[in-house]
Amino acid sequence: MTCIRWLSSLRRTSGTSRKACEEDGLRNKRSVNEEYLEAFRTKSYIEICNKAQVRIGKTSTKTLSSSSSSSSSPSSIPLCMQLTEYLLEPRQETITNITKRLKLHHLLVEYFEASLEACRCCDTILEAIHSMRFAYRRITRVVKLSKMVLDDANDQSNNNNNKDAMYRELASFALQNNPLSSVNTVQFRVIHDKYVELLHRLRSMRREIRRRLTMKRVFKNVAGVALVTSHSVVLVALLVFAFHSMVGLVAAPSILCSLVGLFLKKDRENIGLRACERLCEQLDVAAKGVYILINDLDTMSRMVKRLHDEVEHRRVVAQVCVRNGKCEILKQVMREFCDQESSFLELLDELEGHVYLCFLTTNRSRRLVMQEITEKKD
Incomplete structure (x- = not known):
């Protein structure tokens, strides 16, 4: 999005100076970032x-209390938060009941199932994030111990104990699995x-229904004008004949009934057209929801990949440091961990924020689709 706005700003300012173009691009970039943060x-x-x-606080407290008597470390505690059952709106039970009652289009059913699957994927990411925070506490302890070593440079025995503790924490971090x-x-x-x-299927079905609606409207207008005109001519002729013949008086009611049937048929066709129009709107809203899901999951996938590689890098560095056992390597590793600790935790927080944002946009899309399904339209 930023690139598109940057290119558009270059086109608008093609006759201006390079400096003006860059300033315009920076302003647009700031505006995009502000919209993103908003x-x-x-x-x-x-x-x-x-x-x-x-929910996370209750789950974590319950999990910690249940495992307090065990010998497992906090980093190995499975959270199993299952936020999908807690945050998803409308609830999947509601969707199932409405699906059975209204016999929804199969693509709409697939949309609701896809959104449920996406939220469960968010659950998995959240559990990995919080397990990662537990696991990263070892690095935090190592960083604190390294600062203590620097502060107590004259206390050799205490420094040796701290260094031994640092090596133990680094070895444990290197051996544990990447959450x-x-x-x-x-x-x-x-x-x-x-x-x-x-x-693709949602958009294709919507285009197909739109084409059918257009053809039906054209055929309806042409056929309706011809049919009404022919019936009107016959009715006028019979009414004129009715004034001069008893046969006309007997036949006139049947003609009137046929005209009433014609208009009733027209009303049924209008109802069918409105139903198709509503289905088009439902498919359109569902397609927008799927598009948002794709973008959210792609963003989180890239962030997870980046964080995973960062953790693997730290595990390798910790393993090399423990195997080498030299003080100079330990100092260099501590310097790297200290410099990157805050940025790594910020990336975790940012990924967690994207997970909540995915829950929010998914719920919003589901509510809009459900509103299109249940709303009564004349």
């Missing part, structure tokens, strides 16, 4: 974050391809 300041986003944090490995990139690609195919 999504994280909305009331609905804050509400869903608070709701999720309450982000549970979020399989292959799964992301499969979901992406499936959603792109669903988007």
Whole structure:
């Protein structure tokens, strides 16, 4: 999006100086970033974050208390938050009941199933994020110990103990599994391809229905004018004949009934056209929802891949440091971990924010589709 606005700004300012073009591009870039950040300041986003944090806090407390008697470390505790059942709107049970009652189009049913699958994928990412935070506490402890070593440079015995503790923490961090490995990139690609195919089918069905509606309207207008004109001519002729013959008086009611049937048939055709129009609107809203899902999942996939590679790099560095055992290598590793600690935790927070944003946009799309399905239109 930023690139598109940048190119458009270059076209608009083709006759201006290079400096003016760059300033315009920077202003557009800032405006895009402001729009992006604004999504994280909305009331609905804050509400869903608070709701999720309450659920996560309850789940984490329950999990920790249930495992306090075990010997497992906090980094190995499975969270199993299942926020989908807690945050998803409308609830899947409601969708199932309406599907049975109204006999929805199969593509709409597939849309609701796809949105449910996307939220469950978000669940997996959130569990990996929080497991990663538990696992990264080892690095945080190592960083604190390294600062203690620098502060107590004269206390050799204490420094040796701290260094031993640092090596133990680094060895444990290098040996443990990468929590982000549970979020399989292959799964992301499969979901992406499936959603792109669903988007294509939604758009194709909508275009096909639109073509049918256009043809029906044209045929209806032409046939309706011809039919009404012919019946009107016959009716006028029979009414004129009715004034001069008893046969006309007997035949006139049947002609009137046929005209009434004609108009009733026309009303049924109008109802059918309105039903097709509503289906088009439903498919259109569902297609927009799938498009948003694809973008959200692609963004999270890239962020997960980046964080996964960062963790793998830290594990390799920790392993090399432990195997080498030299003080100079340890200092260099600590310097790298100290410099990158805040940026890594910020990336985790940003990924978590995108997960909540995906929940928010998914719920919004589901509500819009459900509104199109259940809303009564004349």
